[in-house]
Structure formats: structure tokens, C-alpha cells
Amino acid sequence: MQMSNPYLTRRNDSAAIVARVDPVVYEESITQGVSEQQKQDYAKNGFLQIDHLFSAEEVKYLLDELHQMRQDFAVQQRPEAIIERESQEVRSIFNVHRLNEVFKNLVSDERVLNVARSLLGSEVYVHQSRINYKPGLHGKEFFWHSDFETWHSEDGMPRMRALSCSILLTDNSEHNGPLLVIPGSHKHYISCQGETPDEHYKKSLKKQEYGVPDGSLLEYLADMGGIHSCTGLAGSVVFFDCNLMHGSNSNITPFSRSNIFFVYNSIDNQLQQPLGGIKPRPEFIAAREDIDAIQPNNLEL
């Protein structure tokens, strides 16, 4: 991979912007759960929001499960749980599709899984899963980043053939720190400065210090594509390309923001060795073993 790698990053030379060489929508035989128009929008913008994909009852059921898990994990000090530095609250829990029956069923729900299969043009597996809770009043911002830049360098994901799916469990308004994206930014790869230290993930999940894109390159992307807030009611789902530049502002409103986050990767895009000889991140953050294609179900939640 290193020889012909079009996506070099985390080196000590200067930051750079290079063109994406991979497709965004992979044209293959699977087309379910997504229209041709939606495919075109996704190819152009790098994201696709589908409103009302889950009912109010399902949202309530999932949100209750999320809060139950946060409560259980608050006392357990497990590595899958990310604790907010100031408030000591559980902000995220990783690996929920293996740790919890409800989320295990959800990850193969055809409403989300088929969209991933159709856009990535192949069978897929789950690279990463988590639940996120951004508290009201003191929710912190999360700086701009391309997930692929991290997955490529720290996990050895070879190509841009993965996507994220964020299932909104609370209403996301313009006020409570919604997902911000730069439309079209997925067509450009921002290589970041600085070699990754070993076990960087233990810190980076709280505050990113490597893999931070250069400010003037961000300005260049934002001047081209503008900035879009993925606002929507609970039950909406946002799918976005692995290389889409995204982040979020803080949340001083009293209204918390919760979602479930699945990353689907093509079975043809399995992880290799991380860049720069660093140690691979653990299975609960980046799957290397549990990589069988998952089959869609239409179970009632």
C-alpha cells in the first residue's frame, strides 16, 4: 500500500490538498433503499439526509437504551466509554453493535444497511459503532476532520469506500451543536502535518491533536462548498462519505444531542497496517477480525 498510496498524511512536511482518486458512489448491482437522485446528491455533496426513517416509538426505545447503557458504563470504567473531561459524564460508548442486543439488531436494519450497501456497491461490515451523547449547557465543540484521514493513517483503511450513518435520537436544531459539513469537501483529501504517536487514540477521542486539517485549506474548502448544518428531527438519518470534512460547534442550549453512529466499510476495503508503523487501534474502535458481510433484516425494533 505504501508504494502507491495516494493519501499520504501525518508526515513532517507541510499540509497539502490532493484530489480524491476513488469513486464516491460505487456502481454495482445492489440498489435498495436509495433512489438514483439520492445517489447523485450523495455523489455531489458527500452526504445524504433521510428524514423520518425511524418512528417516534422507535426513537424513544433507542434513546432509552442509550441512556441505560450510559448509566451502566458510568460506573464500570471500561475502555469503550469516553468520559467528558470537565463533567465526568459518559460522552460516547464504542462497539455498541457487539455489546448490546438492541444495537446489534439496529446495525443490520435494512433501512440503514441497504443504503450503505447501495452507495458502497458491495457487501459491507461494521468498521466502528458508537452512541454519542452531547450534553446540554456544556456540550463541547469538535473540530473539523475527515474520518478517512484518521482511518487511513491510524487503522490502515486503504481506500475511500466507507461511510458513516448517524441516527438522530434527539432533535438537532441550528442551536444545539448539530453536525456541520462542507459539501463537496469529500472530493479533496487534506493531508495533515505531524507524525502520529503510538496509542494516540486514547487522547484523540477526547481532543484531536494530530490529523487536524490546516486552517487555510479549510477556508479554501468552505469558500468552494459553503457550510451546511445537518439539522433534523429525531428519527432522521444522515449518511456521509468517509472523507467528508465535518465537525460541530458547542452546545450551550439546555437540550442535549444524542445519536447512534455506525461506520460501514466495503468488504473489499479491509484494513491493512496503519501508516508509519504505529500499532493498530483495538478491535472495539476499528474491526480487523469481525469483518464478515452483514445481512439486512427487517425486524421490528
Added chain:
Amino acid sequence: MQMSNPYLTRRNDSAAIVARVDPVVYEESITQGVSEQQKQDYAKNGFLQIDHLFSAEEVKYLLDELHQMRQDFAVQQRPEAIIERESQEVRSIFNVHRLNEVFKNLVSDERVLNVARSLLGSEVYVHQSRINYKPGLHGKEFFWHSDFETWHSEDGMPRMRALSCSILLTDNSEHNGPLLVIPGSHKHYISCQGETPDEHYKKSLKKQEYGVPDGSLLEYLADMGGIHSCTGLAGSVVFFDCNLMHGSNSNITPFSRSNIFFVYNSIDNQLQQPLGGIKPRPEFIAAREDIDAIQPNNLEL
């Protein structure tokens, strides 16, 4: 004042919410620059936004002056300049209506001054002035607060008969940390816990530790009034009541947010002694000496 003070705060008993006893719009003889409908909206919501009050040429002229001042003050280490902790950039400069000829003229510009005189129903003077610069990429959030709660306790402002006027010098979108307000919150007074230490202002202008409203009371206000973003193009002006609950989220966009901020106070509402026997804040933050009514002008900027 202490005997009959309806707005006690900064004490060690618990936080409280009490009804405002003062008018919002003071019905007197002056009515210029604002319609009856606008007065009613302001009375109900606690704020009033007037778009396009300054032309694009005027905005450019004012923004150039703001940047020139920031540059001059960056090297001077003057107390009027508030430096951002992380970036070491000049975030705010106080007292600009005395330090700078352009802003001295602007503070008496009839387009803003007459709105203040009409809403406060009397002649007014400038309690405080400043320019604000919220940088792109790393602009920090500012937590909810009522200005009056601070001015009452730390400056001894007796009554709610003052307003702020924010002149937007860059476009404020939903993305770059615009002013957030809770409509209707100005009708309620949130008393805050904790006695103010002396010289608190030296810290509080960077990060508020006293005068922070209770989270459940904020939720109560937001459930009643919702949350509104004061978004608008450069040249718009937002007038808001001294007791309106407001704050702003962070700004990770590459687009900075700059404004000029004047506080007009009724000449019938001059400062008394601060609560709790603390030392008054300096003249450049809270005017005690320079309190003559200012007369409107219609000079070209």
C-alpha cells in the same frame, strides 16, 4: 437601594427566579427611529433586529477601523484589551467610544442612538462600549447570562433601564456562533449563587465563574420562550434588553465574527454602589463620571 432591592443576587442561598418589576419599553415623549410595532415586538421578545441599518461601505470602513485597533492594541498590553487565552489574539477592546474618533462618532449616530432613547424613554449615556472579534476556527462559546445581573451586582446599576446594541460587521450565520437569545426571558430575573470576589472582572471577561445562571432555570426559560439565533448580514443591528438571557456557541467555521457593542443607559438610572460592598469596576467598563446625555448626530461616517 439595598433595602428595597427587587433584584438580589450573588448570595450564598440558592438560585431563584423572580418577576421583573420594571417596564421594558419606557413610554415617554421621544419616539424616533423605531415604530410602534417594533416597540411592541421589543417589549414582548426583549430584542429587536433592524437589518441593513448600515451600508456596505460603512461596514467596510468600521471593520477596517476595528482591525486597525486590534493590531494597535495587540502590542500595548492595555487593560481595555481582552486577550484570548489560547490564541493570544485580541478578542475585545473596551471603551472604544472614548479611545477612537470613529467609534466616538458612531455611538451618537442617530440610527442607533434614537432607538435607544425611544425604547428607554429618556436621554441616555454610554455605560460601556467595546468591539468584539470572534475568530474563525477557534472562536469560543460564551455561556448564558443576563448583562443586568452583572451590571446590577458588580456596577450598582439600580434598575432595568438599559439596552445593548450590537452592530454586525461580518455576516452572522447559524454556523459561526451567532448571538443566541431566549425570547421573553427579559421578563424574569435569575438570581445567581455565590458572592462576587473583588476584581472579579479581570477574570470574568474571559470566563464567567460568578453570575452563572442555574441550568434548570435556563431550561425553564428555554421551554417557555425557545431559542432564537440573531443571524443577519453585516450592517444589521441587534438591540436587546439589559436583562435578556443570551450567549453564543463556539465558531469552528473559518469565518470570523466581528461586531461593535454599545450599552446605553438611561440618565435616570445612574450607577450606585455595587452589591456586597465590592469595589466598583473601572470607568472603562462601567461609566460613573462620563454620564452626560449624548446628543444624536447624522454625520456621514
